[in-house]
Amino acid sequence: MTLPETASAAPTRDHLTVAFIGLGAMGEPMAAQLARHLKSEGGTALVWNRTAGKAEAHAAQHGSTASSLKELSRANFIFSCLPTSAEVDIFVDQLLPSLRPGTVWIDCTSGRPAAARANRPRGSWRRAWAFWTPRCRVARRARGPERWP
Template identity: 55%
Template structure:
């Protein structure tokens, strides 16, 4: 980073973006923008960032985004293009689409702006606690420039390949999350139907070869507790499964299981009745189909 700290900007103060921008603002001069300006003002009061009008974020040397999809990122890039300056580095934390990210990066490159797709894992808790995992696609020299800044809120930062690679790895990672969640839900409703206490089954699984992040960190806290706190929406996981399907199609590799799981989650999104519920609510759908409750 050199002796002088860079000037940063952060666009998108959602569940993940809000704490990430907070970590940055505690260490660097950080401009913030959000569609709801009151949220940017609240962020400034909490962390010392500076809320600005959208064109002003182009003053930053590093611009961070964390938006719902790559389409919003591309539209934002189009809006900011007249204001962006050569030498700016755009770090995109959106869980997005590799192909569209490459299109956005090419457009920005014509303006002399570098782009990294830097997807996040670790959930809201990881963002709040400053221990997120970041998988980054882009040029090595751009990654080297951004890494010390991202280290403010990330405990693991990996350069996984060229532009688009970060989005691809994140999509496949979340597809594996979906596989584990659906499979464990299927297994648990079967065990409960057979008279097994869910808590005891989970205890055994978590000390055995079938354990996963879902069994160790999600199922007990969300499904067995019957709380289903909404930290990662079912609709967003379904979106990531759609991106994973595009990654598979582009690769031309066989993936019958991952394709099927995508279909399961599309059905779940419709059957549950809302894409806004927590992703673990798919367990409730399997409960309804099975006529048992996982307890």
């Protein structure tokens, strides 16, 4: 895979910033693992949740930074783990215009595959690469190769 022409230079570990949107039952432990890893490598983990108290608690417990949506747009990578595709659409609408060149957005929402496919080319993602990774496939693979077709 090659980066788009608008992509910035690859971030160094000292400057790597990863944002995580959605700290529910699946998102919280995923964001916690990212925060621990980034902290040990000199990076920054930004977190946002519609309930601000959850993001603040995450920051206190895991060393992430509770952030506004506007602050998330400066991240090199954005992970989203939301209840439905409808919520993903809302965040894409809000964040897409302000994303940094070369941002990579990884969506882990168990939403509708058709909605994920529709979001991929939106405005050619103007400035971002998008990857849609249904959680159900990740969860199935995590159970072991004997269950993976």
